[in-house]
Amino acid sequence: MATTEEIRKLAALARIKVEDSELEKFTKDFDAIIAYVETVSTFEMPQGEALRRGPTEGEKPALRNVMREDSEPHATGAYTEKLIEQFPASENNALLVKQIISYE
Numbered sequence: 001m002a003t004t005e006e007i008r009k010l011a012a013l014a015r016i017k018v019e020d021s022e023l024e025k026f027t028k029d030f031d032a033i034i035a036y037v038e039t040v041s042t043f044e045m046p047q048g049e050a051l052r053r054g055p056t057e058g059e060k061p062a063l064r065n066v067m068r069e070d071s072e073p074h075a076t077g078a079y080t081e082k083l084i085e086q087f088p089a090s091e092n093n094a095l096l097v098k099q100i101i102s103y104e
Contacts, residue, residue, distance in 0.1 A: 002030045013101065 004023040007030060011018040018026060080093055089096035 002027050002034070 004027055007023055007026045008018065010030075011026075084090045084093060084095070087095045
């Protein structure tokens, strides 16, 4: 079961303002979501022949990865300078961005 402190931390990470009066409700909602995810995770993917023949009516199609051959489409660093020139802040060929995640 999620605690109100965990919900408070999640809300801070998501930059959502949650009133103390709402914490208990969100804790129950969060627990319901986790229970649903656990239910969905028990789904079994088709194996063997069922996977090869494809879906029949009423069945969902199997998930597949589309693979591509690994190759280098362009020389390493070919666009580095162009990107760095267009970015507001950089240091040693690295782009500097504002920190958006913090741990309390």
